[in-house]
Amino acid sequence: MDIYDIAKESGYSIATVSRVINDSSKVSGKAKAKILKVIEENDYRPNRVARSLAKKQTSLVGIMVPDIRKYFESQSAYQLEQRFNANGYLTLLGDSTDDFDEKIAYLNLLKENKVDAIVCVGSTYEQENFYKEILKLSKDIPFAMLNANPLSKSKDISYVYIDEIDAMRQAMAHLYKKGYKQPIFVSYHENNYITRSYIAKKAGFIEALDEFYKSTDFIEVKINDIAKDMGKLYAFLKSNPRVDAICFELDFLAIPAFKYLVSCGVNIPEDIAIIGFDNIDATNYPSKQITSIDQNIALQADIATKSLFRLINKEKLDKNDNMIKAKLIVKETS
Numbered sequence: 001m002d003i004y005d006i007a008k009e010s011g012y013s014i015a016t017v018s019r020v021i022n023d024s025s026k027v028s029g030k031a032k033a034k035i036l037k038v039i040e041e042n043d044y045r046p047n048r049v050a051r052s053l054a055k056k057q058t059s060l061v062g063i064m065v066p067d068i069r070k071y072f073e074s075q076s077a078y079q080l081e082q083r084f085n086a087n088g089y090l091t092l093l094g095d096s097t098d099d100f101d102e103k104i105a106y107l108n109l110l111k112e113n114k115v116d117a118i119v120c121v122g123s124t125y126e127q128e129n130f131y132k133e134i135l136k137l138s139k140d141i142p143f144a145m146l147n148a149n150p151l152s153k154s155k156d157i158s159y160v161y162i163d164e165i166d167a168m169r170q171a172m173a174h175l176y177k178k179g180y181k182q183p184i185f186v187s188y189h190e191n192n193y194i195t196r197s198y199i200a201k202k203a204g205f206i207e208a209l210d211e212f213y214k215s216t217d218f219i220e221v222k223i224n225d226i227a228k229d230m231g232k233l234y235a236f237l238k239s240n241p242r243v244d245a246i247c248f249e250l251d252f253l254a255i256p257a258f259k260y261l262v263s264c265g266v267n268i269p270e271d272i273a274i275i276g277f278d279n280i281d282a283t284n285y286p287s288k289q290i291t292s293i294d295q296n297i298a299l300q301a302d303i304a305t306k307s308l309f310r311l312i313n314k315e316k317l318d319k320n321d322n323m324i325k326a327k328l329i330v331k332e333t334s
Contacts, residue, residue, distance in 0.1 A: 142311030158307030168204030
């Protein structure tokens, strides 16, 4: 059965049937009820391509993430997809990595599929040469960026991100209040690209160190390979016994570090306090639940999707720069 058969069986014109299928308000209640009954009885499914041509929309939204295995990316994609699906949109997910050419390839793929909007999840998409492509494309396709706070912003893009500097201040204030004397910062450096998020977290740590620990030097331990470098971290702690607290850039680091240090006989939090970042579910499953910073991903997804719906409907954004306050979740490791 097609739209012509529905028109014939219902007794209404093809134009009226089309309006009902596309949820137009320009149809009487009686006509809508009759046509919907015919559609339901015949289990009719409108062709998405035909509908997109009629509406000049595809009801498709692209979501780009650099690594779907990581918690922030996977949870953001899930939360976004739930909200888009609830509003009649399907999503196309691109796992782009941090490679510029891969990002461009996915961006072109989404453009070719004529998506109604695109969400880029992660500060890696602030990379200057790629962000220039976003700025150009945003004139034709609505964009939202999660965990992104570029210096130059467009009124046609919705930016949603957390205040990493305040988040690190919360962590350091907690450690200072608990009496820890020498916190250090441990970061992840798998490749050569430095994200804005990392820079903001490090800056927040240093600022809070100056505020609470005025005479204490900044110390950073960089992890390149988690499996190999945990031993390096333990050796550093053994040779620097004054260190009694660690703020990790990511829970992705904090969890294996906790397990490794405990296996080496380190008492946590008595000898060393541990604070992670992301508050992933896995922080609740070690022998002691790991204190971590929660980024409120659900709220970020809410703001991004609502902003995109406004842009899709050709409405101006009330606010396109949305900074979210994170929350330190104190558990058993600090």
